[in-house]
Amino acid sequence: MAVTALDRVVLVTPSLDAAVAFYRDALGFHPEAPPGPAPAELLLGLEGTRARSCCLRIGAQAVELVQYEPAGARYPGAVGGNDGRFQHFAMAVRDMEAAMARLRRVAGWEAITRGDPQQLPPENGGVVAFKFRDPDGHPLEFLQFPRGSTGWDDVGGDGSVPGPVLGIDHTAISVSDVARSTRFLVDGLGLHLGSRSLNQGAAQERLDGLPSPRLDVLGLNPAEQDTPHLELLGYHSPAPRAASAPGLADVVATRTVLRSSNPGALSGELRGRDDRIEIVATDAAGNVALIRDPDGHLLLLLQPAFPSS
Template sequence: MSAAIPGARRLARVVLNAANPEALAEFYRDALGFTDAEADPAAVADGRDGARIVRLRLGDQRLDLAAAAGRPYPGDVPGYSLLFQHCALIVSDMAAAHARLSAHPGWRPITTAGPVRLPASSGGVTAFKFRDPAGHPLELLAFPADAVPEAWRPDARDVCLGLDHSAISVADTARSVAFYESLGMRVASRSLNTGPEQARLDGVADPTVEVTGLGFPDGPPPHVELLCYRGIASRPAPDLRLDDVAATRLVIAMTDGEALRAVCAAHAGRLVSGTPKAGSGDALLRDPDGHLVQLTVG
């Protein structure tokens, strides 16, 4: 598919699988400040009919937890694995957010020795990565006081402000950019992250990471980031079943049914079996590295 389809409007929500979504939701509420979100009767929350869903919100962004009876999250998946996909949460006070998280059991750190301040070349943010009780990777992010984007300037909200992005590990940046641009997204930022701070953050020895931010025409967060670790041997796409706990889904809202149908026709080989190919419903695709992308209208 060579020409971009101006169809993707926004990242409507991220869907995480869990054996017990109700119990996991308690962790997200207590440790991270999420609240319950109203159900959208017009939406299929995760592309699997009949799934039990807990709908959560942090600020203006949505995160859904879907009941899944498949394989558990496979241990400490490193950041360079194509299974790796994390949600990054913006916090107004890293010390307070980390202390609040530390007061709740069940999570495990990825970042070594606590939050780490990245150099200016990597954005200058303070970050901390960890795994929730089900194994999903998450990240806390705090901007420098003099460089807080308008969308994340603190107000009366909780110390955890909202979902900034979901980052996925990819084998080939150019290939993945081409796929997501074909949905209507655009490259908004690029950086090359390396050094001891990045090693601490990722828990990976001597990483060199191409970070590519992909934005949407609607503008506000969340967005999508591509993480490509240089020097890592080529890896096959993960064999993920839809009900595996690691089968996280990006739900992208398209402008209309025509855009959705065009994407489905162009990427027929990436459609998940049994998913509608027309605009009368959602479509579920696998990106070039096996990550699940659900397209919906709205």
């Protein structure tokens, strides 16, 4: 029943057509098909709501954009990395300068990082990174890894990914208790620990746009893949900020879609582990389950054979 793969991230948008255009033009994602009715799993827990969605790919990874009607709340301002609602996804780029040039040609986004892309120290991977918000407010990140440090060196060399953005490396969520969230994700969902670092210093401060950040960063991998994976952000400073869980149609209500052999049984097992885990909805056949983790982040569990968008 353990999670075998991180399938995609689902972002809620108040304007599907505008969001599709931004991800296509600014980042190089390609719609698999024109926007259309959302799949049933994106309406779990939302009776009486209609939805349109579009799945976009870049390389081997995907993001899905969904617009609900009636619409939920807009993104709640500049949610920082230490806020319990924070979730971003990070894109590997082959050339940071080229990725930034393409992004700057498109209007509507907002920088999180202060100044230019930042190079983190070797103990934090030595990556060059830049954080920003899409026009709806969702935080995103560019990462340029040192040559020879990851499998991204081999991506796109055959011309399959022509732009500077190669694909989605991970999605990261801010958590209030790293040990509790690790137990939930490792013991409960079957992810395994891939990396751990303590990030701090002047470059991290400029990257996050937060004063004197000091945070644990844990990489957690599904059983059958390393990319994309899930990261936990556990801030020591600034102190974690608790926030109420968003409504399912709110723009901040990002879903992380995970594959599991038996979502119904797994969600029932999770309920018995921790009363802070909420089972939002399941389908009658147990093929799909929508849950909230102890910090309110939404996880959508799907069977491997269950069709995605």
